[in-house]
Amino acid sequence: DGGISGGKKRDRLLSNVDLFPTLLELVGEPIADNVEGLSFADYLANEEAAPKRDAVFSVFQGKDIRSVRTDRYKLIRNFQPRRLVPVPVDMMRSPAGREKCPVVQLFDLEKDPLECNDVVDDPAYADIRKDLSDRLWSSMESVDDPSLKGPLPSPYYEEAISEYRNR
Numbered sequence: 001d002g003g004i005s006g007g008k009k010r011d012r013l014l015s016n017v018d019l020f021p022t023l024l025e026l027v028g029e030p031i032a033d034n035v036e037g038l039s040f041a042d043y044l045a046n047e048e049a050a051p052k053r054d055a056v057f058s059v060f061q062g063k064d065i066r067s068v069r070t071d072r073y074k075l076i077r078n079f080q081p082r083r084l085v086p087v088p089v090d091m092m093r094s095p096a097g098r099e100k101c102p103v104v105q106l107f108d109l110e111k112d113p114l115e116c117n118d119v120v121d122d123p124a125y126a127d128i129r130k131d132l133s134d135r136l137w138s139s140m141e142s143v144d145d146p147s148l149k150g151p152l153p154s155p156y157y158e159e160a161i162s163e164y165r166n167r
Contacts, residue, residue, distance in 0.1 A: 075132035
């Protein structure tokens with residue numbers, strides 16, 4: 001069983017890229033230098049294991065959204081327009097009542113775990129916003145994120161323009 005038993009909860013920041021190196025370690029295989037991610041096998045056996053990450057980064061490619069999350073904060077950067085439905089949803093209200101999604105959102109997860117109160121414009125969070133934005137930009141640069149080069153064409157755009165390109 002490798003020192004792992006079920007029914008335990010660990011509160012650590014992990015990324016999807018951490019799963020593969022974790023599986024390799026659990027089955028006793030070496031982790032190649034070019035494998036992305038960090039093994040969290042030690043978290044499974046030891047709840048006192050030190051955290052390896054202080055932030056995780058997310059990509060929602062279909063909506064062109066990037067985010068960075070720490071234990072306490074989450075910053076979201078929206079690269080394409082989209083609409084938010086006010087919560088709680090008023091079923092009697094028309095879709096025209098939707099609000100434009102902000103370009104940048106910031107949530108204090110300790111005070112607001114459901115992410116209902118965007119504090120991006122609150123001066124008390126200015127340093128947090130700058131720090132998380134800098135970290136997100138650096139992460140995007142490190143993976144040569146295509147959003148840094150301009151808007152990403154959607155699959156609908158590609159389908160719509162294909163006839164023009166093939167004429």
